[in-house]
Amino acid sequence: MTVPTALTADALVARHAATLAAAGVPTPGVDARLLVRAVLGGTRDGALAGDDPRLSELDRLVAERSRRIPLQLVLGATWFRHLRLVCRPGVFIPRPETEIVAGVAIAAARDAGPRPVVVEPCTGTGAIALAVATEVAGAQVHAGDVSDDAVALARENLAAVEAGDADVAGLADGAHVTITPSDLLSGFPEDLRGTVDVLVSNPPYLPAGDRPTWEPEVADHDPDAALVGGRDGHEVVDALLALSAEWLRPGGTVVLEIDDRRGPDAIRAAEAAGLTVAAIVPDLTGADRAVRATRREERP
């Protein structure tokens, strides 16, 4: 009789990292460790018997990742600031650089007073809206998306936050979130026009011509409408800057994630919309990642 060999977590990581590397996965070691951790529940102690049923579950997840399905879809979730967000095919997967964009909006909302009104078009999973609502006391957040799948998933992620599910940050004191089907701002209450303290968004902002350069995880799994902002790439950014001039209160702030090659264009578009550009915000790699601008105060 053959005695199954015991396997340590480190041995499993090494074995599956080699499989993922052979499949062309860009970060095989990190992905293997996260998949092993997802199946073993975080423990790195002891060894698994070679016939442990969790090993076949791990093999199944590694096979999916080897087909270049994004790690977040294999695991069904991702982390974003203090949140664990459910991820699902058909809805854009939140990216780490957007955590910085959310952080700029959070700072602006905190500066705005006790019940800041924050609107977030293009919400996807609800990542930015929920980050604001879990980190800013009193925030009144209105989020929307043109995709029905995104609206459904954002509502599901909101329900987990409202329910105080384990592993998920809860709503900040007095914060409230509404998620609405909305093409840009068209689905938001009209009476918000001219009253918004912070408009924040990570809209589609890539040019269609970039498609051939995308990794399979992006090209085959992120919805095209979440990525491409018209032929020139910044059509949605430009539209949101123009809308900001109408929807922000005087002194209100807009924060938009942008194509890192388009910082100077974003400044020009904000100024053309009548806004005062406060900053181009770099991400952790130093790339131009967001534009922050304000609506001018009205003169007495």
Ligand SMILES: C[S@@+](CC[C@H](N)C(=O)[O-])C[C@H]1O[C@@H](n2cnc3c(N)ncnc32)[C@H](O)[C@@H]1O
């Ligand atoms: C780059 S994704 C960002 C999603 C989310 N904010 C995040 O950072 O993870 C862009 C999102 O904009 C949505 N979208 C595209 N065009 C839109 C429009 N005209 N109005 C509203 N949402 C739109 C897409 O469905 C997608 O969910």
